[in-house]
Amino acid sequence: MWKSSALLAVVALLLGGVCKGQSPRSSAPSGESAEKAQRVASLVQQGITYARSARYHLAELAYRSALGIDPHCLPAQINLGLAYFKSNDYEHAIPPLEQAVKEGVDSDQVHTLMAMSLYSLHRYQAASRHYEVLFIRQPANTMLEYLLAESYMRSHQTDLLPGFMQQLQATAPDSPVIYMLAGEQYDRLGQTDKAIDEFLKAEVAAPKMPMVHFALGYFYWEQHLTDKAAEQFRAEAGLKDGEVSQAKAYLGDIALSDGKDAAAERMLRESLAIDPMVRIAQYDLGVICAQATKPSEAIEHFESAVELDPQRADAYYQLARVYGKLGQRDQQRALLAQVKQLHETEHATLANAFEAHSETKQKLIVH
Numbered sequence: 001m002w003k004s005s006a007l008l009a010v011v012a013l014l015l016g017g018v019c020k021g022q023s024p025r026s027s028a029p030s031g032e033s034a035e036k037a038q039r040v041a042s043l044v045q046q047g048i049t050y051a052r053s054a055r056y057h058l059a060e061l062a063y064r065s066a067l068g069i070d071p072h073c074l075p076a077q078i079n080l081g082l083a084y085f086k087s088n089d090y091e092h093a094i095p096p097l098e099q100a101v102k103e104g105v106d107s108d109q110v111h112t113l114m115a116m117s118l119y120s121l122h123r124y125q126a127a128s129r130h131y132e133v134l135f136i137r138q139p140a141n142t143m144l145e146y147l148l149a150e151s152y153m154r155s156h157q158t159d160l161l162p163g164f165m166q167q168l169q170a171t172a173p174d175s176p177v178i179y180m181l182a183g184e185q186y187d188r189l190g191q192t193d194k195a196i197d198e199f200l201k202a203e204v205a206a207p208k209m210p211m212v213h214f215a216l217g218y219f220y221w222e223q224h225l226t227d228k229a230a231e232q233f234r235a236e237a238g239l240k241d242g243e244v245s246q247a248k249a250y251l252g253d254i255a256l257s258d259g260k261d262a263a264a265e266r267m268l269r270e271s272l273a274i275d276p277m278v279r280i281a282q283y284d285l286g287v288i289c290a291q292a293t294k295p296s297e298a299i300e301h302f303e304s305a306v307e308l309d310p311q312r313a314d315a316y317y318q319l320a321r322v323y324g325k326l327g328q329r330d331q332q333r334a335l336l337a338q339v340k341q342l343h344e345t346e347h348a349t350l351a352n353a354f355e356a357h358s359e360t361k362q363k364l365i366v367h
Helices: 002-015 034-052 056-069 074-086 090-102 108-120 124-137 142-154 161-171 177-188 192-205 210-222 226-237 244-257 261-274 279-291 295-308 314-325 329-359
Strands: none
Touching (some): 034 074, 056 074, 074 090, 074 108, 090 108, 108 124, 108 142, 142 177, 161 177, 192 210, 210 226, 210 244, 226 244, 244 261, 244 279, 279 295, 314 329
């Protein structure tokens, strides 16, 4: 499903510069000693420094230490939520952000983090409330239009969606959102060709929208149409707000599948230098390192891939192969058992989804 990957691309568009401008100031009472205030500011700055190098666990510890001294330190609360968000721990991202809201923070940054965290946890109705705030402030933001409409649709707020779509068509008749929503619905039904057709219409309406290019690239990539996929990923990377790390990762994957290992490794490392949370880059670099007989580095990348998505079996299997070549049979057997369990779970989930789909037909958006 391209949607989860596309969300990562959206985050870069909506969250650019969240850390920037979060100057470490304490909201502690004026009676606090200068030494304590300085300690809080120092801890917040440490957290920001750790977060910029993707050492989110250390960033979280620094922010929590700051909050232990001053529970009302707003930069620590906001950046703690951001650190959890960037490490894909959406459940823990929400409480410090909610606390910041309770203490009077009403910034686009916090609403965006809250919306995306709730959206990622499938709490679409709650997410839509934050998207509504953002959309009122940024009515020309096409990505917000799409995410708000998606949240209404996924939370079955059918009373709100028609009015919103009418407003959208009246104010922006050429908006690509209609096509993107239709394409998303076709994708859920497994009708990839029709999904591509809709996103191609969206591309005509919004040729500089990164997510449209990412979605098309992903669809083509899934169908092994690598030339078309590469064209779209390059288009995305070339845009001002494009998610370069994701685009480079998929371009690296395409190069790897074409047997261009050196070019693949270069692009994958460039991807991770921008954002170490890109799973496909971690996984593919693990494959390259395993082929180059660099087991330690291969294990590191495969373990990162597992951490980023523990429900996918491929990285566990590759880890098992590496450990097998190292003669570490206990680790190999444990990992293969995990692979078997994940496959059994996946088959059960697919069977349930198929049964539910056959009982209830999903409606496509008519436009």
